[in-house]
Amino acid sequence: MSIEMSKPVPRPGILEIAAYVPGKEHAPGVARVYKLSSNETPLGASPKAIAAFKAAADNLERYPDGQARELRGAIAAVHGLNPANILCGNGSDELLGLLCHVYLGPRDESIVTEHGFLIYKIQTMAAGATPVVVKEKDHTVDVDSILAAVTEKTKIVFIANPGNPTGTYIPVSEIRRLQAGLPKHVILVLDAAYAEYVRRNDYEAGIEVVSSNANVVMTRTFSKAYGLAALRIGWMYAPADIVDALQRVRAPFNMNAPAIAAGAAAIRDQSFIQDAASFNQLWIEKLTDAFVALGLKVTPSVANFVLIHFPDADGKRAADADEFLTSRGYILRAVRAYGFPNSLRMSIGPEEANRGVIEALGEFMGRKA
Numbered sequence: 001m002s003i004e005m006s007k008p009v010p011r012p013g014i015l016e017i018a019a020y021v022p023g024k025e026h027a028p029g030v031a032r033v034y035k036l037s038s039n040e041t042p043l044g045a046s047p048k049a050i051a052a053f054k055a056a057a058d059n060l061e062r063y064p065d066g067q068a069r070e071l072r073g074a075i076a077a078v079h080g081l082n083p084a085n086i087l088c089g090n091g092s093d094e095l096l097g098l099l100c101h102v103y104l105g106p107r108d109e110s111i112v113t114e115h116g117f118l119i120y121k122i123q124t125m126a127a128g129a130t131p132v133v134v135k136e137k138d139h140t141v142d143v144d145s146i147l148a149a150v151t152e153k154t155k156i157v158f159i160a161n162p163g164n165p166t167g168t169y170i171p172v173s174e175i176r177r178l179q180a181g182l183p184k185h186v187i188l189v190l191d192a193a194y195a196e197y198v199r200r201n202d203y204e205a206g207i208e209v210v211s212s213n214a215n216v217v218m219t220r221t222f223s224k225a226y227g228l229a230a231l232r233i234g235w236m237y238a239p240a241d242i243v244d245a246l247q248r249v250r251a252p253f254n255m256n257a258p259a260i261a262a263g264a265a266a267i268r269d270q271s272f273i274q275d276a277a278s279f280n281q282l283w284i285e286k287l288t289d290a291f292v293a294l295g296l297k298v299t300p301s302v303a304n305f306v307l308i309h310f311p312d313a314d315g316k317r318a319a320d321a322d323e324f325l326t327s328r329g330y331i332l333r334a335v336r337a338y339g340f341p342n343s344l345r346m347s348i349g350p351e352e353a354n355r356g357v358i359e360a361l362g363e364f365m366g367r368k369a
Ligand SMILES: Cc1ncc(COP(=O)(O)O)c(C=O)c1O
Pocket: 038, 039, 090, 091, 092, 093, 094, 117, 160, 163, 164, 191, 193, 220, 221, 222, 223, 229, 232, 233, 234
C-alpha cells in the first residue's frame, strides 16, 4: 500500500534546487534605466530578422513546423553543417535541460565547474542526479580538475566556453585534451552561447570536435549577439544518436513560428553579427582599461560582459557599488550565486551607458574617471 501524504510532494531533490534568479530590471525612482544585467546586446536584432518576425504575424493560426526546417537549414548553410545533426530549442536552456533529462538519472553525476552557468546544476538536480563541482584556475575552466573528478557515475561534463560570468575561455587544444581524457560514454557539452563575440585564433566553438567524436555536443543561442533573447532560440550541433534521443522527448512544437522565421533571417545576416562583434570588442577593451585605471580588478573577457572585482573595504564592496550604480540607473548583475560575493558582472551596453558606468564608478571609487 502506498503511503498517503497530506499534499502533492515533488520528487526527492526538487525542493533542494535554488531557483534561477534572472538579472534585475528595475531601478525604482530613476528615470533612465540601462539594464546591463543579462548579457543582452545593446544593438537589437537585424532589421531582416525583425521583418521576418512581423511577416510571421500573418499566420498565427497555424502550428509551427515541428522540425523547424527553415531555421535548421539556415544554420546548416551558414556553418557548413548537416541539418540532421542540428536540434533547435526554446533557448539553449531547453536543450541543456533535455540533455539532463535524457542522459541523467538518480545515482548519476554531472561535472560542472566552480563558476559555471547555474542552469547546469539546476537541470542536473531536476533529473534526480548530482552535480559535482570542480575548481577553476584563475576564473578559467581547468581540464585537469575536471578529469580528476570523473567517476563511474559521471554521465555529462558541462563547460561554458567562454564562461559566464567569467568571460574567460579555453583553447580548442584544451577541449581536445578534455575529450580525449573522458570515457566514451560521457557527454561533453560545449556551451558556446558567446562564441560569436570571441576574437582569438586558438578558440573554436566546437564544431570540429563535435564532428569528429560521438560524445561531444555544442549548444548555441540567438539570445546574445543575434539580439533575439525574447524569442527564445537555441540550437545544438550533436551526433545523430544524441539528436535522435532528444527528439523523442522534446515537445513536438518546441519552436514557435515567429522564432523560426526570425532566427533564419538573423543567421543569414552575418554582416550584422560582424558589426556587433566589432562594437563589442571595442567596448570590452575600453571598459576593462577604464576600470583597471580606477584601481578595480577585471577578469579578462572574450565575451560581451566584464566581471569587475571590488575592494574588500567598507563602502567599496560589490553590494555598495551595486546600490550606487542602481541609483544612477545602471543595473549590473550581482554574481554571489556564481561564487563571486564581491564582484559585479556588467554586460556591454550602448555607448552612453558604458561611458556612464565608467563615470559613476570613478565617482564611487573616489577618483576622477
Ligand atoms: C553560458 C550560457 N549558456 C546558455 C545561456 C542560455 O541562453 P538561452 O537564452 O539560449 O536559453 C546563457 C544565457 O545567459 C548563458 O550565459
